[in-house]
Amino acid sequence: MNILYQGIISFFSVVGFSILFNLPRKLIVAASISGMVGWMVYVLLQNQGTNFIIPAFAGSITVGLIGELFAVIKRHPATLFTIPGIIPFVPGYGIYYTMLYIVEKNFEKAMTTGAESLFIAISIACGIVLATSFVRIIRPFVEKIFKVN
Amino acid sequence: MESIEIKRIIKIAMKTGRLMLQNGGETYRVEDTVKRMSESRGLKEVSVFVIPTGIIFSADLGIETFTGLERVNPEGIDLESIDRSNNFARQFTSTDMSLDEAEKRLSEIENPPKFSKLIRVLGSGFGGGFFVLMFGGSAIEFLLAYIASSMTIYITDTIDSKHLNFFIRNIIGGFAAALLSLLFVKAASVLMISASIEKVIVGPLMTLVPGVSLTNGIRDLISGELLAGSAKIMEALFIAIALAFGVGVILQFFMA
Numbered sequence: 344m345n346i347l348y349q350g351i352i353s354f355f356s357v358v359g360f361s362i363l364f365n366l367p368r369k370l371i372v373a374a375s376i377s378g379m380v381g382w383m384v385y386v387l388l389q390n391q392g393t394n395f396i397i398p399a400f401a402g403s404i405t406v407g408l409i410g411e412l413f414a415v416i417k418r419h420p421a422t423l424f425t426i427p428g429i430i431p432f433v434p435g436y437g438i439y440y441t442m443l444y445i446v447e448k449n450f451e452k453a454m455t456t457g458a459e460s461l462f463i464a465i466s467i468a469c470g471i472v473l474a475t476s477f478v479r480i481i482r483p484f485v486e487k488i489f490k491v492n
Numbered sequence: 493m494e495s496i497e498i499k500r501i502i503k504i505a506m507k508t509g510r511l512m513l514q515n516g517g518e519t520y521r522v523e524d525t526v527k528r529m530s531e532s533r534g535l536k537e538v539s540v541f542v543i544p545t546g547i548i549f550s551a552d553l554g555i556e557t558f559t560g561l562e563r564v565n566p567e568g569i570d571l572e573s574i575d576r577s578n579n580f581a582r583q584f585t586s587t588d589m590s591l592d593e594a595e596k597r598l599s600e601i602e603n604p605p606k607f608s609k610l611i612r613v614l615g616s617g618f619g620g621g622f623f624v625l626m627f628g629g630s631a632i633e634f635l636l637a638y639i640a641s642s643m644t645i646y647i648t649d650t651i652d653s654k655h656l657n658f659f660i661r662n663i664i665g666g667f668a669a670a671l672l673s674l675l676f677v678k679a680a681s682v683l684m685i686s687a688s689i690e691k692v693i694v695g696p697l698m699t700l701v702p703g704v705s706l707t708n709g710i711r712d713l714i715s716g717e718l719l720a721g722s723a724k725i726m727e728a729l730f731i732a733i734a735l736a737f738g739v740g741v742i743l744q745f746f747m748a
Contacts (some may be wrong), residue, residue, distance in 0.1 A: 352625045357621025363645065363699060364516075366571045367608055420578050422518065423571050426704055429659070430619070431626060433703030435694050442736035446743050464703075468710035 345390075347382055353382035353431055361427040370423055373413045378409060378428030381406035385432065399432045400466040407474025415478070415485050425471055432459035432467050498535065498558055500591050504584070505529035506562045507598055509540075509547050511577040516569035519712050522547065523614040525581045532585035544723045566727070568652065569704055576601040612649070617642030620695030627649060629691045636680060636687055636697025640672040644696040656726075657732045662700060666738025669696035674746055693739070698734055703739060704729035 359376030361371045387401035410424035437460030444453035480484070497732045509526040513519075519542050526549060535551040535558070542548075549560040552623045580601055584594055607615065620641025625634050673693040680687045709724030 349626060352622045355618050356626060358623035359616050359617075359622060359641075360699075361571075362607055362612060363617035363619055364569045364571050364704075365573070365604075365612075367545065370575075371655055378623045419575055420521070422521070426571065427515075427570065429707060430698070430703050431623060433701055433706070434699070435532050435623070435698040435703075437628065438701055438732055438735070439690075439697055439739070442739055443629055445736065446740045464706045465528055465710050468714060471707065472711055472714055 348388055349386045350379050350383045354379040356431060357382075357427050359421065360430045363426055366423060366427060367419075370413075372428045373417065374410075374424045377406050377409035377413065377424050377488055378431065380409055381428055382431050395467045396462055399434075399463045400470045402466040403429050403470030404474050407471040408478065411474060411478035412485065415482065418488050419479075421475065429432060429467055429471065432463065436461045437463065495556070497591065498533075499563075499572070500595070501533045501535070502558055502560050503528060504591065504594050504598060505707035506549055506560050507548055509542070509578050509582050510562045510564050511598075511602065512574055513542065513544065513547065513564045513649075514567045515573040516566070516571075517574045517577075518708055519544075519717050520715065521574075521578070525578070528585050531583055543720045544727065566658075570604065570606075572604045572606070573601070576604050592634045602649075609649075613642050613646045614701060616645045620644075620697075620699050623698045624691055627691065627694065630687070632685055633687045633691045636673065636676040637692045638677055640669065640692065641696040641699050643672055644669045646697055648700070650716060654722065659730060662731050662734035664737040665700045666697070666735035667741060668738070669693065669700060669735075670739040672696065674742060697735065698738070702731040705731065 354375045357375040358371055362375050366374055380403040384405045385398040388398040388401055406425055406428040406459075407421075410428060411421045413419075415422045416419035437456055441453050441457040441460060444450070444456060505526045508529060509522045512525060513522045522542045523540045526542075526547065526615050527538050530549075531550055536555055537550075537552040539550045540547065543563070546564055547560075547562040548559075549551055549562075551558050560705050580594075580597060580641075583589060589597075606612070617638045621634050621638030624637040629637065645666060647668045648661060651661045653666055670693055673696060674689060677687045677689045677692055705728040709721050709728060710723030712718075712724060714721075
């Protein structure tokens, strides 16, 4: 139930970011679906109490895979579907707390939070790259399944 | 081929590349596009070098070498523009589009359709608002974050239309995000509604954080584009510093 709720709100959040990035209207729903499924994977893994990197990594792989799939089906660059979708993983809280700790002169905690945020960002990028490379390998099969010419 | 014609081809290819790059396109996409577009019209030995602030180009035809340089100023992310220039490049390479027509179409896609200001401001606010809910905010915190995000976007859009420097833009953005969130939370507490500033403030900040530059930069680094990747990460870092500066001023004054 919680996952479903998280899925619905993340869908609308990604719609908002799609408008912010001026995504073509007819692609907004597709981008939001990829963001939503990615976020559900993120929440699911986070509930399992995994390390802080794994959920963002798995989530962005999911966003990347679904985005690439939409790119093949709808004939648009995959970036259009992945950029709004990965924004929820971006460590906004991490960046905020890093600055908060710096303002409070708590440099040790600022260091930890800052490094964590950086690692999350790296894991997002790795996830997207991994998904792209994987789809490049299986692309002929995907095109055959969806009969794209 | 006439040398003037080749220069026009190069101009068209580089302008397409510039459109992609200044609207947040990835380095490899820009390099690939410019290369393909010029090779499709018979240029040989094409080298394209792309960093976030410029495109350098060189190609051979016979014994002559043609070069070009295009300065690029990043203008934030506009996916519609990337989509259109990508589409244009694909048609330019796969059909015999005349240069006159190509130039005409290129000037058309230079100003892609945008969401109306009202939809943009009201719609983008949902990004920040729902983000607060995703991290366990209450309904009232959602509402406050939504209004604060919409207003922050309105303010940064107004700054963008004045073409201020990106650092100043983000200082003002962070300042506005923190000030608005703080004011709304205080106003809510006057009305005996409790909302936590730490939850609300992240909504408007999410509309400003350089998430795309950061991931694209790391992506460039992973794929070996060391210079372009470092430049993008530096951009992200300085945006984050500017935001921290803007937010920090507010936090210093009101939370100490």
